[in-house]
Amino acid sequence: MMTRLENLAHFAVTVVGKDRPGIVAGATGALYRLGCNIEDSSSTMLGGEFSMILIVGHDKPFTKAKLLEGFKALGEEMGLTVSVRPLSRDESLHRAPEGELCMISVYGSDRPGIVYRVARALADRQVNITDLNTKLIGTEQEPVYVMMLEAAIPEGLSVDDVAMLLDEIKKELNVEISVRSITPVSL
Amino acid sequence: MPAQKILLYPHPVLKKVCHPVTAVDQEIAGLIDDLLDTMHAGPGSVGVAAPQIGVTLRVCVVDVSGSRHGKENNHGQLVMINPEILSCEGGAVMREGCMSVPDYTGDVERSTAITVRFQDGAGVERQLECSGFEAVAIQHEMDHLDGILFLDRIVSLKTGLFRRKNYK
Numbered sequence: 001m002m003t004r005l006e007n008l009a010h011f012a013v014t015v016v017g018k019d020r021p022g023i024v025a026g027a028t029g030a031l032y033r034l035g036c037n038i039e040d041s042s043s044t045m046l047g048g049e050f051s052m053i054l055i056v057g058h059d060k061p062f063t064k065a066k067l068l069e070g071f072k073a074l075g076e077e078m079g080l081t082v083s084v085r086p087l088s089r090d091e092s093l094h095r096a097p098e099g100e101l102c103m104i105s106v107y108g109s110d111r112p113g114i115v116y117r118v119a120r121a122l123a124d125r126q127v128n129i130t131d132l133n134t135k136l137i138g139t140e141q142e143p144v145y146v147m148m149l150e151a152a153i154p155e156g157l158s159v160d161d162v163a164m165l166l167d168e169i170k171k172e173l174n175v176e177i178s179v180r181s182i183t184p185v186s187l
Numbered sequence: 188m189p190a191q192k193i194l195l196y197p198h199p200v201l202k203k204v205c206h207p208v209t210a211v212d213q214e215i216a217g218l219i220d221d222l223l224d225t226m227h228a229g230p231g232s233v234g235v236a237a238p239q240i241g242v243t244l245r246v247c248v249v250d251v252s253g254s255r256h257g258k259e260n261n262h263g264q265l266v267m268i269n270p271e272i273l274s275c276e277g278g279a280v281m282r283e284g285c286m287s288v289p290d291y292t293g294d295v296e297r298s299t300a301i302t303v304r305f306q307d308g309a310g311v312e313r314q315l316e317c318s319g320f321e322a323v324a325i326q327h328e329m330d331h332l333d334g335i336l337f338l339d340r341i342v343s344l345k346t347g348l349f350r351r352k353n354y355k
Contacts, residue, residue, distance in 0.1 A: 101282075184282040184292040185256055185320065186231045187327040187337075 008057040010039075010092035011067055017080035019050040026074045027052055027082075034058065034070040055087070099128070099152040102159050103182045104166070108175030110136060110143040117169050118147065118177070125165060128152045145175075150182070190228030191221050191240035193286045198241075201287055202334040205243045208268050211310035215246065219266050219308050222248045229286055233257065234324045236331030239287050245269045247328035249321070256320035265315075270305035270329055273314070281323055283337045293341040297323045 015027045024043065031038060036056040043052040056067075064084045071082040106118055115134060122129060131150040138144030153162060163179040170177045194200055208215055218237060226235045226248050233254050236247035250264040251257025277299030284292040300318040303325055307313050317325055327337065 182282050184284045185233075185254070185323070186229075186284045186286070187234055187324055 006089070007060055008092070009060050009062045010055060010057050010087040010089075011036075011064065012085040012087060013052075013054045013056055013067065014083050015052040015054075015071075015080050016049055017078055019045050019048055020078070023050050023078060023080065024052070026078055027054075027071070027080075030070045030074050031056055034067065036067070055092070057092075099154050099157075100159065101130075101150060101152055101182050101184075102162060102179050104147075104149050104151060104162070105178045106147040106149075106166075106175055107144060108173065110138075110145040111173070114145055114173055114175060115147060117173060118149075118166065121165055121169055122151060122162075125157060125162075126154045127157070127162060128154070190225045193225065193229070193235075193239050194241055196288050196336060196338075198287075200238050200241055200243060201331070201336065203238060203243050204334050205238055205245045205332045207245050208306075211268060211306060211308070215244075215268065216308070218242055218244065218246055219248070222246065223264070223266070226250065232286060233320075234328040235286075236328045238331050238334070245332045247332065249324050249328055251321045251324050254320065257324070260319045261321045262315055262317065265305075265325075266308035267303070267305040267325070267328075268307070268310070270303055270325070270332070272326075272329065273302040273304055275301045275322075281320075283323075283327060285327070285337050287331075288336055288338060291338075293337050295327075295337050295340045297326045301325065303329075 013031075015023070017023060028038065031054070036058045038054055039057050040055040041053065043050065045051075064086050067084045068082065071080075074080065075082050104118070106114060108114070115132075119129065129149050129151050132147070133149070134145065134147045136143050137146055151162075153159065159179055159181045163177075166177045166179065169175075221240060222235050222237065225240055226232050229235070231254070233251045234247060234249040237244045245268065247267050247270065248265065249267065250261075252261045252263055275298035278296050279299050280294050280296045282292050283295045299322060300316065301322045302314065302316050304312065304314045330336070330340070
């Protein structure tokens with residue numbers, strides 16, 4: 001017997017455009033008319049651009065071309081850039097990241113390279129970033145860069161090890177870095 | 188008594204406001220046994236509320252003594268009938284998961300210290316001051332008695348709700 005997943009085609013859809021009312025209604029309306037089911041999504045406004053990332057499923061057969069066709073009118077009307085990536089069956093099977101979870105907060109005077117240096121150090125130790133947000137706060141004269149990232153620590157490494165690892169970057173970049181465990185409690 | 192099946196949302200019982208217990212009788216004793224057995228059977232479970240096993244009465248059990256978050260600071264196994272929070276203070280965010288809402292966890296702000304009054308399994312009125320993880324667990328279980336799930340308490344979906352990753 002075919003499982004539900006085997007009957008479904010999955011796609012990663014991204015929609016980006018200048019923020020205005022109606023983007024979410026337009027995009028989800030297009031998906032609804034196509035018969036797509038939104039399985040996961042994250043949308044936010046970044047610097048005046050509204051961006052949507054959606055994982056959608058549709059009964060097979062279904063193609064990327066049909067999806068793009070369904071967005072054509074909306075994209076032209078609202079000035080949206082829409083891209084679609086078909087997902088293989090393996091890609092659409094969600095695998096939870098392994099290991100203890102931590103939240104890393106980084107902030108300091110704005111300068112290029114903060115995200116890269118922290119991300120590189122984590123990647124070199126196989127620490128997997130699962131969520132990342134950055135914001136520029138402070139004043140125009142003295143901008144402060146804030147980065148919050150959630151990461152899964154591989155076996156053999158502890159939250160303290162990660163803190164120590166980032167301690168050197170902290171001095172080099174002259175930023176504050178704190179690491180805390182956020183492994184969920186089961187109730 | 189065997190461990191009972193944990194009801195999963197969207198089971199309607201999980202959104203009901205439960206009735207107060209008027210007498211601690213045989214029926215309540217049986218319910219308490221079921222709740223304790225169910226808590227002990229759940230891997231890493233630190234509490235179960237009556238509606239989670241389909242009973243709309245204000246009874247829950249909590250025991251954080253076996254959890255790494257609660258082992259230093261707890262009152263052992265608590266059976267709570269008609270629990271009421273008399274006062275609370277402080278606030279801290281913890282990422283909570285619930286047996287009735289599998290696969291998701293969420294960042295929820297709870298009071299860090301509470302004074303709670305309840306009747307124990309023998310029907311004797313008790314008053315306790317709880318803090319830390321024990322206070323969080325009691326608040327989570329008491330929410331179940333009012334039909335409130337942690338999903339009702341998440342401040343921000345953007346930063347507050349997560350697909351379940353792992354539990355320790």
